[in-house]
Amino acid sequence: xxxxxxxxxxxxxxxxxxxxxxxxxxxxxxxxxxxxxxxxxxxxxxxxxxxxxxxxxxxxxxxxxxxxxxxxxxxxxxxxxxxxxxxxxxxxxxxxxxxxxxxxxxxxxxxxxxxxxxxxxxxxxxxxxxxxxxxxxxxxxxxxxxxxxxxxxxxxxxxxxxxxxxxxxxxxxxxxxxxxxxxxxxxxxxxxxxxxxxxxxxxxxxxxxxxxxxxxxxxxxxxxxxxxxxxxxxxxxxxxxxxxxxxxxxxxxxxxxxxxxxxxxxxxxxxxxxxxxxxxxxxxxxxxxxxxxxxxxxxxxxxxxxxxxxxxxxxxxxxxxxxxxxxxxxxxxxxxxxxxxxxxxxxxxxxxxxxxxxxxxxxxxxxxxxxxxxxxxxxxxxxxxxxxxxxxxxxxxxxxxxxxxxxxxxxxxxxxxxxxxxxxxxxxxxxx
Ligand SMILES: NC(=O)CC[C@H](N)C(=O)O
Numbered sequence: 001x002x003x004x005x006x007x008x009x010x011x012x013x014x015x016x017x018x019x020x021x022x023x024x025x026x027x028x029x030x031x032x033x034x035x036x037x038x039x040x041x042x043x044x045x046x047x048x049x050x051x052x053x054x055x056x057x058x059x060x061x062x063x064x065x066x067x068x069x070x071x072x073x074x075x076x077x078x079x080x081x082x083x084x085x086x087x088x089x090x091x092x093x094x095x096x097x098x099x100x101x102x103x104x105x106x107x108x109x110x111x112x113x114x115x116x117x118x119x120x121x122x123x124x125x126x127x128x129x130x131x132x133x134x135x136x137x138x139x140x141x142x143x144x145x146x147x148x149x150x151x152x153x154x155x156x157x158x159x160x161x162x163x164x165x166x167x168x169x170x171x172x173x174x175x176x177x178x179x180x181x182x183x184x185x186x187x188x189x190x191x192x193x194x195x196x197x198x199x200x201x202x203x204x205x206x207x208x209x210x211x212x213x214x215x216x217x218x219x220x221x222x223x224x225x226x227x228x229x230x231x232x233x234x235x236x237x238x239x240x241x242x243x244x245x246x247x248x249x250x251x252x253x254x255x256x257x258x259x260x261x262x263x264x265x266x267x268x269x270x271x272x273x274x275x276x277x278x279x280x281x282x283x284x285x286x287x288x289x290x291x292x293x294x295x296x297x298x299x300x301x302x303x304x305x306x307x308x309x310x311x312x313x314x315x316x317x318x319x320x321x322x323x324x325x326x327x328x329x330x331x332x333x334x335x336x337x338x339x340x341x342x343x344x345x346x347x348x349x350x351x352x353x354x355x356x357x358x359x360x361x362x363x364x365x366x367x368x369x370x371x372x373x374x375x376x377x378x379x380x381x382x383x384x385x386x387x388x389x390x391x392x393x394x395x396x397x398x399x400x401x402x403x404x405x406x407x408x409x410x411x412x413x414x415x416x417x418x419x420x421x422x423x424x425x426x427x428x429x430x431x432x
Pocket of ligand 1: 294297366
């Protein structure tokens with residue numbers, strides 16, 4: 001009997017099924033063997049050292065809330081997981097993406113079809129954990145070839161209990177997300193679960209209105225001392241060597257924000273998302289950074305209150321979630337975008353300098369500039385859709401960016417934003 005979800009999927013022209021039936025044509029068997037044998041070699045290698053079967057058949061499903069069912073092959077962890085599917089257009093840097101806490105609750109679909117070729121190493125992590133819901137890719141590399149590779153991507157995900165699927169039509173899913181907007185999906189390797197059950201799960205879960213930052217923030221304050229390692233450091237000219245003390249609110253902070261601040265000479269105290277503003281003011285830092293973080297910025301009013309209490313008293317810099325919280329604290333509103341911006345190739349115009357930066361982005365929400373009060377300036381605009389990409393309120397030493405000057409992964413065009421924050425702190429110090 002054809003299930004309801006199957007029926008929906010069959011009637012939907014974009015729905016993709018990968019056959020798990022044995023192939024009858026000998027030349028296609030040979031083709032399948034040559035292509036897939038190596039995949040199973042790489043994923044089976046870790047556990048047994050030998051390939052157990054010549055090719056892997058589809059053993060996983062991605063069920064989207066629109067009723068479409070995408071058959072795929074699993075790697076990493078197995079089980080059933082629900083999340084919001086977003087697509088990321090970065091060509092490189094999957095490990096930084098996997099460890100970006102802002103992806104909590106989301107499945108990241110990489111539009112670059114070839115993933116896993118550099119394996120993973122332990123230097124490129126953006127946090128101590130993978131918080132994302134799962135990884136969706138077209139093709140899992142059959143080998144890893146990088147001098148820093150310490151482990152295969154599949155083993156890394158399995159150890160961290162993160163599900164991955166490959167051999168799925170990521171272009172078709174991306175086109176659907178662009179057309180209909182981000183969709184909730186369920187990834188499952190459990191044959192015992194029916195399509196209807198998975199569809200029901202996808203339709204009963206939501207990411208809007210949920211506080212996700214409390215699940216990824218540190219629990220106690222700590223000092224950060226590492227800077228960008230000398231072999232990777234760039235843009236070192238022009239740093240004035242002054243030391244500024246920055247309190248960084250960890251709403252899911254990426255390590256490269258901390259590395260870049262340290263490289264610019266900052267001494268950094270990282271504090272949890274619920275750290276009271278009064279405690280920050282007591283420390284008397286030179287400036288405050290409000291970090292990136294996952295989820296709906298309008299679902300964390302306590303963080304907006306903290307930002308409000310600090311505004312006007314110290315120079316502040318907001319990045320992504322931090323920018324959205326600042327927008328709200330200044331009286332503005334945030335809204336959910338259709339499918340957001342996720343990738344390392346987003347053009348942004350700096351309205352003050354006129355320069356265009358190619359930027360790294362990862363957000364599903366944005367600040368509505370029309371909701372902002374007089375005096376607050378939109379400083380940067382995303383050139384793909386005209387959305388607000390940066391704000392400033394010079395009278396109160398406030399600056400913020402919707403995107404990622406720390407990149408990681410992504411181009412370094414926007415690194416100068418850290419220098420601007422240094423100058424903001426410098427001016428405030430001189431005028432004090
Ligand atoms: N990278 C981030 O800080 C993400 C911000 C916010 N959670 C969004 O999705 O819009």
